[in-house]
Amino acid sequence: MSTRRKFIKNASIIGAGLFLAPQFSYSSNGSKNDKLNIGMIGVGLRGTHHLNNLLLRKDVNITAVCDIDPVRIDLVLKSIENAGAKKPEVFGKNEYDYRNLLALEEVDAVIISTPWLWHTLMTKEAMLANKYAGVEVSAANTLEECWDLVNTHEQTGTHMMILENVNYRRDVMAVLNMVRQNVFDELVHFRCGYQHDLREVKFNNGKQPYGGGVEFGEKSTSEAQWRTLHSVKRNGDVYPTHGIGPIAAMANINRGNRFVSMTSNATKAIGLHNHVVKGGGENHPNAKIKFKQGDVITSVIETANQETIVVTHDCNLPRPYSLGFRVQGANGLWEVDGNRIYIEGKSKPHQWDTATSWLEKYDHPLWKKYGEYAEGAGHGGMDFFVLNAFVESAKQNIAPPMDAYDAAAWSAITPLSEVSIEKNGEPQEFPDFTRGKWVKRQPYNWIKDSH
Numbered sequence: 001m002s003t004r005r006k007f008i009k010n011a012s013i014i015g016a017g018l019f020l021a022p023q024f025s026y027s028s029n030g031s032k033n034d035k036l037n038i039g040m041i042g043v044g045l046r047g048t049h050h051l052n053n054l055l056l057r058k059d060v061n062i063t064a065v066c067d068i069d070p071v072r073i074d075l076v077l078k079s080i081e082n083a084g085a086k087k088p089e090v091f092g093k094n095e096y097d098y099r100n101l102l103a104l105e106e107v108d109a110v111i112i113s114t115p116w117l118w119h120t121l122m123t124k125e126a127m128l129a130n131k132y133a134g135v136e137v138s139a140a141n142t143l144e145e146c147w148d149l150v151n152t153h154e155q156t157g158t159h160m161m162i163l164e165n166v167n168y169r170r171d172v173m174a175v176l177n178m179v180r181q182n183v184f185d186e187l188v189h190f191r192c193g194y195q196h197d198l199r200e201v202k203f204n205n206g207k208q209p210y211g212g213g214v215e216f217g218e219k220s221t222s223e224a225q226w227r228t229l230h231s232v233k234r235n236g237d238v239y240p241t242h243g244i245g246p247i248a249a250m251a252n253i254n255r256g257n258r259f260v261s262m263t264s265n266a267t268k269a270i271g272l273h274n275h276v277v278k279g280g281g282e283n284h285p286n287a288k289i290k291f292k293q294g295d296v297i298t299s300v301i302e303t304a305n306q307e308t309i310v311v312t313h314d315c316n317l318p319r320p321y322s323l324g325f326r327v328q329g330a331n332g333l334w335e336v337d338g339n340r341i342y343i344e345g346k347s348k349p350h351q352w353d354t355a356t357s358w359l360e361k362y363d364h365p366l367w368k369k370y371g372e373y374a375e376g377a378g379h380g381g382m383d384f385f386v387l388n389a390f391v392e393s394a395k396q397n398i399a400p401p402m403d404a405y406d407a408a409a410w411s412a413i414t415p416l417s418e419v420s421i422e423k424n425g426e427p428q429e430f431p432d433f434t435r436g437k438w439v440k441r442q443p444y445n446w447i448k449d450s451h
């Protein structure tokens with residue numbers, strides 16, 4: 001019997017065991033066979049981080065790893081050996097060798113942490129191979145890819161989860177808890193975005209990922225090898241999910257609500273050019289490149305429930321990190337910048353309160369339960385939670401908290417923003433990836449069902 005089928009059989013025994021600490025074996029008898037067998041596809045910076053967090057768990061085996069870079073393979077094999085775990089099967093002799101990993105019987109689930117252009121294809125083929133698929137963000141680059149995820153999930157009945165870790169950030173989950181307890185009353189408006197100075201990520205000297213330098217593509221390492229090209233070629237919000245994921249959960253997107261339409265506008269593109277000139281001089285070949293991606297891209301989404309969501313992409317200029325969250329309802333609002341909140345009847349009229357005591361009061365049950373473990377000793381904080389949700393969902397073969405419909409709707413912001421910008425801010429309709437099911441789908445219960 002496949003290990004996964006055993007999990008399903010055991011699910012009734014465990015029942016409410018969703019809150020069991022991960023260091024406890026999932027199995028009722030603790031036998032080794034009841035572990036989830038995971039294959040890792042892509043073990044660069046992010047994949048290695050996931051791997052190291054997985055190696056701390058007693059309920060998973062890493063049975064296979066795949067990466068086209070032998071340096072990364074050597075590194076993870078050492079980590080696996082140091083953790084005292086069995087050597088996994090190794091793949092990566094070419095870009096499609098992951099297909100041989102997907103063919104393995106002893107892989108139940110895969111974690112995909114490759115560059116963006118591989119995400120949909122690998123996730124789709126994983127589902128076709130009956131592997132529970134976890135994919136890094138974003139999940140898709142085009143509307144066609146968004147549909148591919150949904151269609152393949154529906155055709156195969158196999159689940160996929162978009163591994164959006166920010167949905168598990170402590171303040172975000174506390175605010176979600178406040179939303180569910182109606183602290184803001186009826187929701188009206190949201191803001192969010194990815195506002196992160198990535199100049200040191202998009203360029204390096206080919207030795208260290210963050211070691212300075214102005215090279216990208218083949219002369220560079222890690223994300224500069226592939227991410228920067230998106231800024232050269234595409235004028236759109238290429239990384240929407242860290243911002244939109246948490247807001248979509250609060251607004252019950254695809255579960256009683258949905259994204260209906262969106263307008264996007266982009267500023268001029270000067271940040272990356274200035275960075276190259278500053279580091280490499282005006283005569284550096286990269287100083288001649290005309291970057292297509294506007295430095296600040298602003299999208300406004302309208303939802304079926306008549307809320308608006310402002311989504312910002314701001315990664316090419318000097319600035320401190322912020323996801324810029326704002327959650328506003330009929331009774332008040334929270335803003336992450338300034339750590340402030342205003343609730344009518346509780347706050348002094350027209351005056352902000354610091355949000356700290358509110359966030360503590362509404363600390364999410366998951367964080368109360370696991371917070372100390374997650375934040376201590378490098379267990380990953382929010383990354384522990386997103387991985388835990390993936391592992392627990394895969395073990396029971398149940399729908400994950402963030403599914404194919406979420407992956408499609410959130411990722412669709414990228415292609416829709418590109419078209420809207422191209423057409424001077426013309427509104428773009430979101431496809432209804434649920435094909436009408438959003439009307440009846442129940443809100444995900446992040447309090448009761450979360451794991």
Ligand SMILES: NC(=O)c1ccc[n+]([C@@H]2O[C@H](COP(=O)([O-])OP(=O)(O)OC[C@H]3O[C@@H](n4cnc5c(N)ncnc54)[C@H](O)[C@@H]3O)[C@@H](O)[C@H]2O)c1
Pocket residue numbers: 041042043044045046047066067068069072092094095096098113114115116118136137138163164165221222223225
């Ligand atoms: N959620 C987060 O907080 C977070 C943080 C960092 C990165 N990410 C996401 O994780 C993903 C990976 O980012 P990263 O920083 O690890 O990039 P990276 O460039 O360091 O790693 C990507 C790895 O994929 C490998 N790869 C490329 N094509 C492959 C193929 N066909 N088969 C097998 N391996 C292949 C590369 O050799 C590389 O080791 C991206 O989607 C990124 O946006 C998410």
